[in-house]
Amino acid sequence: xxxxxxxxxxxxxxxxxxxxxxxxxxxxxxxxxxxxxxxxxxxxxxxxxxxxxxxxxxxxxxxxxxxxxxxxxxxxxxxxxxxxxxxxxxxxxxxxxxxxxxxxxxxxxxxxxxxxxxxxxxxxxxxxxxxxxxxxxxxxxxxxxxxxxxxxxxxxxxxxxxxxxxxxxxxxxxxxxxxxxxxxxxxxxxxxxxxxxxxxxxxxxxxxxxxxxxxxxxxxxxxxxxxxxxxxxxxxxxxxxxxxxxxxxxxxxxxxxxxxxxxxxxxxxxxxxxxxxxxxxxx
Numbered sequence: 490x491x492x493x494x495x496x497x498x499x500x501x502x503x504x505x506x507x508x509x510x511x512x513x514x515x516x517x518x519x520x521x522x523x524x525x526x527x528x529x530x531x532x533x534x535x536x537x538x539x540x541x542x543x544x545x546x547x548x549x550x551x552x553x554x555x556x557x558x559x560x561x562x563x564x565x566x567x568x569x570x571x572x573x574x575x576x577x578x579x580x581x582x583x584x585x586x587x588x589x590x591x592x593x594x595x596x597x598x599x600x601x602x603x604x605x606x607x608x609x610x611x612x613x614x615x616x617x618x619x620x621x622x623x624x625x626x627x628x629x630x631x632x633x634x635x636x637x638x639x640x641x642x643x644x645x646x647x648x649x650x651x652x653x654x655x656x657x658x659x660x661x662x663x664x665x666x667x668x669x670x671x672x673x674x675x676x677x678x679x680x681x682x683x684x685x686x687x688x689x690x691x692x693x694x695x696x697x698x699x700x701x702x703x704x705x706x707x708x709x710x711x712x713x714x715x716x717x718x719x720x721x722x723x724x725x726x727x728x729x730x731x732x733x734x735x736x737x738x739x740x741x742x743x744x745x746x747x748x749x750x751x752x753x754x755x756x757x758x759x760x761x762x763x764x765x766x767x768x769x770x771x772x
Contacts, residue, residue: 494538501545502527509554516566518558526557529610530618533704535723536716552617559604559611567604570613575599577623578630585634595633602629674740675733682732690725697722 506523527545530553535544558566578599582592603613616625683691696702696710708715
C-alpha cells in the first residue's frame with residue numbers, strides 16, 4: 490500500500506471514528522476499538538487496495554461503532570443498540586400476533602444473533618457496515634417468527650407476499666404504492682439475475698448469505714485463497730445488482746435516479762429472495 494493511500498485511509502478512518510462517537514454519545518467507545526472494527530469490515534468486504542477508500546467512504550459509521558462497543562464490552566452498549574434498532578423488530582412482530590412468550594423468545598434469539606460472542610467477537614460484528622442493520626433485524630425476526638409458527642402449528646403458512654408485506658417499510662402512502670406496483674417486477678428481475686449467475690456464484694452466495702459460512706471456511710471448501718472467495722462473492726453481487734438494474738430499467742423505461750429509489754425501497758425483499766431462490770441449491 491502506498492504512503493499516499495495509507496495517509497488517506499488513516500484520515501478517513503479518523504473521520505468515521507468521529508462520526509461513530511457522535512452517533513453514540515452515551516457510550517465510551519475507544520478510538521482503537523472503532524479502528525479495529527473498521528479494519529475488520531474492510532477485510533471482509535474487499536481485498537483490493539484501490540477500493541479501500543471507496544468502501545470505507547460508503548461504510549455506515551454508527552453501525553461500525555456499535556460493533557466496536559460490543560467488542561469492547563462497553564457498559565450500556567447492548568441496551569443502546571436495542572433502543573435504536575429493535576423498534577423495527579417490534580413493529581414486525583406486532584403483525585404476527587404472537588403470544589407474549591413467543592415474542593420474547595424471538596427477541597432473545599435476535600439478541601443472541603447480535604451479541605453472543607464467538608471466536609472473540611460478538612455476532613453483530615459480521616452484519617454491520619453496510620447501513621442495513623435495521624433491515625437485518627427485520628429479516629431475522631421474520632424468519633424466527635415463521636419458524637415458531639410452524640413448530641406450534643398455528644395459523645396458515647405465510648406466502649412470500651405475506652412475508653414481504655410484513656418486512657416492507659410503511660412510512661408513507663407513496664412507499665406503499667411503490668411496493669404494491671413494483672413488487673412482482675422487482676422479484677421477476679431479481680430471479681432472472683440469479684438465474685444468470687454461474688452455479689459456483691450461486692452456491693457461494695447461498696452458503697455465505699444464508700448459511701453464514703465464513704470466507705475462510707469457503708476457501709477451505711473450494712481449496713482456494715480467501716481473497717479468491719471474496720472476489721467471487723463481489724463479482725456475484727455486482728452481477729446481481731447490475732442485471733437487476735438493467736432489467737428494471739428496460740422494463741420500466743426509467744432513469745437511474747428512479748431505478749435507484751426502487752432498489753432502495755425493495756432492498757428488504759432481496760434477503761427473502763435469496764432464501765426462496767437459492768435455498769434449494771446445493772454446492
